[in-house]
Amino acid sequence: MKNINKFILIIFLLLFSHTATADEALITDSSLTIPTELILDTTIIIPKLDFSNISLFDALTALARTYNLSMYIDPSVVGNINFRLENVNLNDALLFIINEYQLSWEKTGTIIKIYKPIIPPPPLEPLNIFFENNLLTVDVKNASIDYFVRTLIELTERNIIIESHLSGKISSTIHNMETTKALKVIFTSNNFTYKVIDKIIYIGKDQSGTTSPSLSRNLNVSCEEGLITLDVANTSIGDVLTVLKNECGLDLFIQMKLEGNITASIKNKTAEETLTYLLLNSKYSFKEVDGIYFIGNRESEDMYDTKLIRLKHLIAETIESIIPVSYTKQLTIKVVKEHNGLVLTGPRTSIAKLQSFIDEVDIPIAQVLFEVLVIDYSTSDRAEFGITANNFGGDAGLPGQSYFPNIDISAKGSNINNNLRSIERHLGISNLGTLDDNFFLRLHMMEEEGTANLRSHPKIATLNGHTASLNIGTTQYYLLESQTVFPSQQTSLSTQTAQRFETIEANMSLEVTPYVNSSNELIVEVKPEFNSPQSAFDPDIPPTISKRILNSTVKLKHGETIVLGGLIETTKRKNISKFPILGSIPIIGRLFQNHTTTENKTELMIYITPYIYYGSEGSVNLDSLIIEK
16 A cells, blocks of 8 residues: 555656656657557546556556546556656557556446456477377377377377376387387386376376485385385385385375384385385384375374284184283274174274284194093902801702802701711711701802992093083982971970972082193193992982092193092991801800901092194094994
8 A cells, every 4th residue: 555655646746747858758649559449538638657667557556546447457467667658648548558568458337457368378289199909109209298198098098197296298209009018118218107007097207316326225126016025224214105106106195294214124025014014113104095005193093994803713802811002002902703803993003013913822722632531449358257057958059169269168968977977087076966968058258359440431622721621420319307496385395397308419520721832742730529429328318428539730742641549448347147146155156157348449540641633633524423323
């Protein structure tokens, strides 16, 4: 506003006080050639006006203000004006300025608009490009990259995209070359990058020629068949990604300035693996969308990705508890039981770090099959001594004489009489007596030993570190009767009897827990327990339960058997059978008694043989098993 007022003041001073000099250009009505167009009333005369290096925009604004014109001056009106006017009407003066400075004007009612017209560029000459039968012929020199690509798109109907603000010239001469090969040769020979993704051709600026010598020494990159080999030493992350973009044609969208240097050596890795290793220990991450890799701050949720990791050997519900806290930062973990896997949400680099940990621990698990043999070795010592005599009619049916393995001598009355006669002759004794022929005598002396009793032969399998258990037994019921006494005001007490059934269990249980080490040896925790009743079942009296418990930890190899034992139980019983009255007479009563002594010793022995399997080698062929059955 201050400048406009200044110009108005200058115009008024010039109109009323300026006198032309010999060196100044004087434009009068007689010397000014003007068009015949009519903008304003030609009766408005400018007596004297002098513009000396004044802004064209400001000069037109001063005229509008001086003569109260409704005028809009477009910002496109630029430049300076330098001339004098004298005795010229206002219409001619405006038309002269408009034509002299190549301006245009429009009038709407009384409003005048003055602006700079847009002059279209001259038409471009057609390029010498011919396309037929997928063969391309090109003969161009210094053609604009934009014009060249537009012409190719029209002729070949190929989808070609160039980088934003890409500039440069194309010069090439090719005759009847296959189109794809021709395009690659043309663009690469003119220092442009050429790559094809999903049948779309992308053209960019080749920066390889501008790489600094120091960067070339510290960074070597090669790409073959989609695999990247990279060797970088203390180089900026941004420079590494730029070279990867240019050399390997990666579509990278970097959302921020990358800071920090990196040293790495990578061989034959995919683009995703390469970016993971490069950004793993930095504050950046990446996300892939439709083949484009977006790189930014790993703490930004825009960089978050979701991935399902399915476990091969471990159980998903158990692995979550063993993941270190350092691996779960910025990650949300959810267990999916249906897939035996983990759904991870977070930065791709954090997911890759946890993926590496899971691959390290998710290895085949040993499965251990235990063959267990439980034997009760029972030693029964039974000694019997006695004389059995009888007298009855008929044949006694005696078994005869036996001297091994036990003594069993029997005789009838006639045989005993013969022996008595012989004794009388040797001892000089007469008339010891005569027995009836139907009388018999049996002397029985015997000792018996028991044998082994196989209690159980189970086979159970479990995973390494997990407990397998087996429980076999019986439950016995007995009737328990109880009486409750109630006080009474009468002399007698009232009682109430209640009955209920109680249970008692006699079980055989076994628990084994294997731990397979790196040498394929096992450390096994064994916990057997055997409960057995001591007497026959009586529904009125609960039986006495004998318990034998063992707790042991042993070290074994595959197929090796270990024996656990020493649980001995001893039972001794003595029975006496005697003749009434005579068997109770001191000293001679022994002749009329049968003595039986039984001593039972049982020793529990456990044989354990483990077998280690890692796959299906220990599985059962169900079809064969059905055929055998």
